Amino acid sequence: MTDTRPVLAELQDVSVSFTKGNVTAHVVDSINLSIKEGETVALIGESGSGKSVTSLAIMHLLPRAKIDGKIMWHGKEGARNLLALSTREMRSFRGGSIGMIFQEPMTSLNPLFKIGDQIAEAARLHRPVSRQEARQIAEDSLRLVGIPEPRGRLNTYPFEMSGGMRQRVMIAMSLVCRPALLIADEPTTALDVTIQAQILELLRRLQEELGMSMLFITHDFGVVAEIAERIAVMYAGQIVEQGATQQILENPVHPYTRALLNAIPRLDKRSARLASIEGVVPDPRALPPGCRFATRCQFAVPDLCTSQPPPLSELQDGHAVRCARWPEFARVEYA
Amino acid sequence: MLKMLILRIIQSIPVLVIVGAVVFSIAVALPGDPSLIILGENAPEVERQRIRLELGLDRPVLVQFGDWMFKAVQGDIGKSYKTGEPVVSVLAARIPVTLQLAFLSMLFAVVVGVPLGMIAAIKRNSWVDAVVSVLSVSALAMPFFWVGILLIMLFTLKLRLLPPFGYVPFSEDPVQNLRFMIMPVLTLGSAYVALVARQTRAAMVQVLSSDYIRTARAKGASELRVVTVHGFRNALVAIVTVIGLQFAGMMGGAVVTETVFQLPGLGRMITNAIFDRDYGLMQGGVLVVVLGVIIVNLLTDMAYWLLDPRIQR
Numbered sequence: 119m120t121d122t123r124p125v126l127a128e129l130q131d132v133s134v135s136f137t138k139g140n141v142t143a144h145v146v147d148s149i150n151l152s153i154k155e156g157e158t159v160a161l162i163g164e165s166g167s168g169k170s171v172t173s174l175a176i177m178h179l180l181p182r183a184k185i186d187g188k189i190m191w192h193g194k195e196g197a198r199n200l201l202a203l204s205t206r207e208m209r210s211f212r213g214g215s216i217g218m219i220f221q222e223p224m225t226s227l228n229p230l231f232k233i234g235d236q237i238a239e240a241a242r243l244h245r246p247v248s249r250q251e252a253r254q255i256a257e258d259s260l261r262l263v264g265i266p267e268p269r270g271r272l273n274t275y276p277f278e279m280s281g282g283m284r285q286r287v288m289i290a291m292s293l294v295c296r297p298a299l300l301i302a303d304e305p306t307t308a309l310d311v312t313i314q315a316q317i318l319e320l321l322r323r324l325q326e327e328l329g330m331s332m333l334f335i336t337h338d339f340g341v342v343a344e345i346a347e348r349i350a351v352m353y354a355g356q357i358v359e360q361g362a363t364q365q366i367l368e369n370p371v372h373p374y375t376r377a378l379l380n381a382i383p384r385l386d387k388r389s390a391r392l393a394s395i396e397g398v399v400p401d402p403r404a405l406p407p408g409c410r411f412a413t414r415c416q417f418a419v420p421d422l423c424t425s426q427p428p429p430l431s432e433l434q435d436g437h438a439v440r441c442a443r444w445p446e447f448a449r450v451e452y453a
Numbered sequence: 454m455l456k457m458l459i460l461r462i463i464q465s466i467p468v469l470v471i472v473g474a475v476v477f478s479i480a481v482a483l484p485g486d487p488s489l490i491i492l493g494e495n496a497p498e499v500e501r502q503r504i505r506l507e508l509g510l511d512r513p514v515l516v517q518f519g520d521w522m523f524k525a526v527q528g529d530i531g532k533s534y535k536t537g538e539p540v541v542s543v544l545a546a547r548i549p550v551t552l553q554l555a556f557l558s559m560l561f562a563v564v565v566g567v568p569l570g571m572i573a574a575i576k577r578n579s580w581v582d583a584v585v586s587v588l589s590v591s592a593l594a595m596p597f598f599w600v601g602i603l604l605i606m607l608f609t610l611k612l613r614l615l616p617p618f619g620y621v622p623f624s625e626d627p628v629q630n631l632r633f634m635i636m637p638v639l640t641l642g643s644a645y646v647a648l649v650a651r652q653t654r655a656a657m658v659q660v661l662s663s664d665y666i667r668t669a670r671a672k673g674a675s676e677l678r679v680v681t682v683h684g685f686r687n688a689l690v691a692i693v694t695v696i697g698l699q700f701a702g703m704m705g706g707a708v709v710t711e712t713v714f715q716l717p718g719l720g721r722m723i724t725n726a727i728f729d730r731d732y733g734l735m736q737g738g739v740l741v742v743v744l745g746v747i748i749v750n751l752l753t754d755m756a757y758w759l760l761d762p763r764i765q766r
Binding site for chain 1: 673674675
């Protein structure tokens with residue numbers, strides 16, 4: 119089955135670097151990623167893999183970073199490169215066509231303003247509505263994300279709500295202008311497991327109801343399986359493997375992807391201890407010349423893996439992997 | 454709100470009693486006999502004894518203290534030993550001067566210091582930040598009397614713009630009053646500009662790195678709106694704290710400033726009262742200063758209450 123949905127957003131060779139003094143950290147390196155209309159794409163990786171930075175780059179929320187490449191947006195008014203927009207133009211995208219929610223619902227809302235006012239602000243920033251209308255929009259928005267008694271809730275402050283409720287408020291706020299794309303940066307990481315499931319379910323329902331696209335950032339493969347159609351695995355600023363969720367979960371090829379999947383505790387497989395990946399993500403200020411995972415990869419061989427950076431090679435439709443030894447691994451069944 | 458206010462006022466009473474006791478004991482413990490000050494060094498013993506009886510100094514200290522406190526509660530804080538004037542009426546003439554000086558100095562500190570601190574925070578680690586930081590440290594390092602003398606040299610001797618010292622009540626001649634006040638306010642205010650600027654910068658830097666600021670940007674708010682609405686409101690609690698705390702310290706600066714510019718304020722009155730061994734006046738003066746600090750603390754708490762909904766509920 120071929121996917122005929124038009125592409126909504128497209129990252130073309132996007133690189134992000136931070137320079138301090140004469141040291142430059144290459145945090146994101148030549149990412150190519152496209153998100154179709156109504157599609158949910160997951161960006162997955164460890165802390166420090168560059169996944170959050172990628173999402174913030176789309177929103178221009180990295181004041182000190184140097185961003186290269188193109189982020190093409192195929193909206194109603196034709197294609198535009200988000201990276202070439204003026205500050206004012208970009209502002210209309212933020213919270214307008216692109217909504218964003220974050221990892222920390224406890225601190226992501228302004229503690230001094232009523233939640234009704236914070237949601238209404240999002241509406242008034244983008245639409246010429248009166249105070250009264252904005253308040254109505256805020257109320258409807260709270261109802262949309264399943265908050266009971268939305269009218270009364272408008273007058274509460276964030277500190278009077280639980281983490282799960284606050285994340286619902288964040289979602290309500292990001293959806294006020296019915297964005298075409300919602301970027302969710304680890305929205306469930308800070309929440310209890312039961313609340314996590316509720317929020318995931320909510321996001322999936324809203325995505326379907328509103329027909330929006332979603333870029334879902336996470337480090338949790340369990341979450342990904344629930345929500346994403348396609349997965350891009352990031353490591354040290356690069357995409358090391360991407361493909362349809364089924365392809366990745368059933369037939370992961372990159373040793374890093376396999377290691378990540380192995381790191382999920384499973385009840386059906388008894389093992390003495392939890393699997394982990396030895397070592398840490400390489401310092402973005404001093405990246406190895408070859409494969410960036412080579413230092414932690416148990417299959418790394420000298421020269422082949424350590425001298426040349428491996429290219430992203432396509433195995434079959436849409437499934438691509440950045441590993442020099444992929445033809446060997448692709449034949450080995452993953453269990 | 455009302456409940457908190459009443460509670461705080463009740464809490465202030467022991468503070469006032471303790472301060473009253475401390476001030477009273479210092480006056481008693483200090484060397485020097487008030488009767489000698491009033492009558493002169495060669496006064497005959499009979500006369501001195503009469504004065505002591507008149508002032509009630511012959512009674513036990515505790516009785517004197519109790520009597521003083523009892524009258525103080527009724528609004529009578531005694532007479533000046535030196536002039537015989539009621540302390541209350543002396544204070545009534547002095548308080549407005551110091552109040553005006555302190556208020557204008559703080560206003561100057563806030564009006565200049567807050568924007569400076571905000572700019573430094575927004576442009577942190579730039580040359581603007583460095584300039585603000587160097588200016589702040591310099592302003593803090595300069596003693597009040599020295600700043601005062603420099604200002605007199607500039608505005609009076611060089612530019613011939615302002616009178617060097619003196620005072621006219623605002624109600625008599627507002628323009629002349631403000632002309633007399635400019636240099637004292639600059640003197641006392643400059644150090645507080647620096648304090649307020651530094652505190653504002655620190656608070657803003659912290660606030661601007663918070664998650665909710667990123668949220669505000671993510672929903673499309675302009676940078677100006679992010680800084681002034683979302684950022685400043687949150688930094689305000691810290692800024693109000695420093696203003697409230699520094700107000701007490703400002704009384705010390707007021708003593709020096711009033712002396713340099715010969716303003717007839719509370720600070721100078723207390724200094725003179727100490728030199729004159731005019732304990733009656735000194736006690737009254739210190740009591741008023743303490744009362745002022747308590748009131749400012751109360752106002753600071755009320756400001757917190759207004760600024761932060763988390764305190765309200």
